[in-house]
Amino acid sequence: MANRGEIARRVFRTCRDLGIETVAVFTAADAAAPHVAEADHAVRLGDGSPKGYLDIGLVIEAARVSGADAVHPGYGFLSENAEFATAVLDAGLTWIGPPPEAIEAMGSKIEAKALMAEAGVPVLPTLSEDDAGPFLVKASAGGGGRGMRIVADPAGLAEALESAAREAEAAFGDGSVFVERLLPDARHIEVQILADGHGTVWALGERECSIQRRHQKVVEEAPSPAVTPELRRELAEAATNAARAIGYRGAGTVEFLLADGSFYFLETNTRLQVEHPVTESVYGVDLVRLQIEIAEGAALPGLPPSPVGHAIEVRLYAEDPAQDWRPGSGPLHRFEIPGVESEFTVSALRLDSGVRDGSEIGTHYDPMLAKLISYAPNREAAARRLATALAGARIHGPATNRDLLVNVLRHPEFRAGTTDTGFLDRHAPTEPLADETAVRLSALAAALARAAANRAAAKVLGGLPSGWRNVPSQPQQAAFAELTVSYRLTRDGLDYPDVTLVSADPAQVVLDVGGVRRAFDVADYPGATYVDSALGSVRLTPLDRLPEPVEQVAPGSLPAPMPGTVLRVEVKAGDPVSQGQPVVVLEAMKMEHRILAPAEGVVAELNVAVGDHVEGGAVLAVIQKGE
Template structure:
């Protein structure tokens, strides 16, 4: 019997595993990097071990450090979670060599499915249908380009050694292939330490449907039905649901059989996910993930099973708790992934401190799975997922309604998030009609429409109210007898006005507020006056309507939580001198904090607009930063391996002639 588990992971998945282990009476040991010393999963575990510095390669990806921590902490098993070392066969072997139970499949099964190319060859032998493509070991760039031409454009380049959308590029034409190949290889090398790729036909309107499988040591294999994971950005899922809508019983049964055949072909054991690409009535094997998936809660909610408990049971040598005919679908479940990222800036991951967090109340029909708390920092070192919200209902419409309500109850401030996008997707008529495919966001560009140039009236009213409140509080701390200490707008010849200047993005907003009775005021805006009055903690009446409008302060930044987003406005002192302008003129700057992977220019180089000069990696994503114009490189201010902050000068250009 397993009595103590070390969880070789972090964040929400570590918290999720701790919950099941505690229910089963099993002691838990967390591991943490120096950046995660105060993280939620560390606080929840019974014990915790530091395994290294902040970069994942020096901590969570250090197999030796993780195994040593497990031995040191007296654990008798290791649960890898997902990501990091979860699909690393050498790590599984190291655990077993140290006398630890690895809660996952045998190393041989991990290896068999670890290479997408080798896995597809194996699946072809097992009779599992495949997408036409090249899955060979010869990685010569010219050969790959020839194979892409043979397959026919568009093609999809995919990393052989991993998933999660890393090392994946869609190529529409032969001329674009070399650049896409280099980009995919670089990202794959950084994410998985292996730049091998495969090339497949790109299906225009496919659905991404995966089947949850489980196997025990006796060779019994079952599936727990499927999940539709079609709505994605950057080839990474953001919405998942079970069962897949509009899937016929015949296709469901066929996909379940194919998934079980795939598991049997590699002598599988434990939890696994067989992923298929589906178009019209055809389905094709994509890959098998030899671990638990981020989206496993939707399967749990429609089957009533705890998949982590199943994993522990199988690792202890017991048989599966249910036979195939005993597993049934109950209702419908939908999950969304809440990320710290900006949907309007190409889903760029964000960093910073979570100044304000509010989650909906969980219950039997709603799960909130998170690894962060208010005040935590989102750093450049790890995946930017903040939480998963999972809603259940007797029917799909009821599940969507429950999820929509939960999203309305979410509040995130201090950092950009994809919360507005998730709300828009769940409310979209096409999603309600189950008209989904992997190109959903591309088909409905309105979902990614940029936010308004200026915040709405009630947001401005809340921000101005906060400024006035802060001024009054500051005045109260001064000498009460000084005539200069007052914060009111009294004038000898009548009521005065408060001048308030705020900045929203690149827009400066100069406004005036006229004091009124009871702490209220009238705000003069270009489109008319707005009557504002306090209405209790975090609430105002704006033109007679009572609204909950919390405002979070962070220095000169004001975050107003309203409707579907948190609006950031910055206080501006109109009398302050203008900021000095740097001498560099035009140049290349870091769009976010990250690590420099490559620098492909030198001082004196003549470059053209769009030429890639620097490759920046942040939160498992590689960004190829290109020259903003034709010109000559005047200075290169970074080198490969350096960590940079957002806005850092990377490359300077000589002045344009």
């Protein structure tokens, strides 16, 4: 398995069902990753460099030394690299993917558009000198939103091309990019294709993938609420023609933009897609199994199965949507989603995850933690089931986009099925599920749980209420960075406005709030307390009673928002800068992050150089404000 994370675990699941032994490859950053532990064999890639997954020679050598006879590329990394596919075949291995010629044909998206036009597939018009934008810069290789930039003003095109090329090179090992006209209000529709080596091509319906951030999908579903039966037939015909035009074999996806009732070829992904589970759910197939069987020479039945029901997938990322989608890192203490019946297999709720309790979320790779998929007889039921499961998830670790996903699934526009690729630009529903009242009650529950833990550990008078006095004095206080809670425990119970304490132990507190009984689950970790309830999940930061002195940071300091590598330094010490001007560009999790000047001023200090690795919070530069 020439990949990592959840897609490696997903492929291993099917291989176990088929009685096929598996080999994981890994870098030093992934040595303790779940996919490594779950494989029958595992091979470290060279010296363990984070870029090992992009090294064709190292991956082929791993297959050789382990005795593997086939290679599955997954998605991302080398999955759409024709040179890699050729190297696998030249090594005498079975390639579980399309022919290298088909990958090559679609590898250049400009040439691919010309080829599709010849095959009768609708394509976007070619740009002319009179086009004033907006434009979309896209990576020729790979996908997943890497190497993509929107350019509203032609004056910014050159910078966007350079930035996109760097990001594409880091993600796919290929910095080729191209430009096309942007359709801002279009829908992103794709068709799952499957072709064998005997002339049969299936089009397994369409997927709606319009909810995107940074051109990367975050919510996908099948079928699309915007596609009529007639349009579905037209899309299937276009996708089938595209597959036949390039002699396709295996699983792939033909992507289209849908605008004003017309659709246009976008690209062909010559690999399995991240969102393949929604198609598996609706069509009752195992696409990985079919990939393997086709690679073994099997023939598909003449007709594909018929679709039943509706499926929706969300991508759970370690990122903070309220902070410009800033990726997070650190330990994932707990990862639990209630109601999940099975992992990696079709069910009412399916979890495809690359992490588990205790996983360390690093900065070298994509921040996706998992995908959660719901399946139901209709779209409304699927959305409701998925939103409820997400809202009740226990995710203790880096910030995630969980609350945003729940808000999207419950948004009237999404429920009406009228979303397009600009949805998150218009709405960005980043408000937390837990409102101010929920945060206050969660903090109270955390304080009562801590008090219960203290009494349980007490060596004398452990049966007395925490903080009990014969003569009432000052209320007890629990200080968190977010707020301070004041309460009193008396012989009559909890003294707190409109709240009655039902029970309290170190892990759970039950409160009666205005006649409604609510349970709050409390978990403590170094530096953080997580409180989960039906009101929403709350992360609190306990404050020490006797805090250590805080190191003073110079005014105007620009801290690194996350660990990363310095790609560019845009200024020199002493340079004047304007508000919002880029100062340093970091690379983290395969994305570029611009660190901007907070105000007009002068660069008083510059503490980094290109190539430096910095930790989160490190002061990159200091901007001295102008008078």
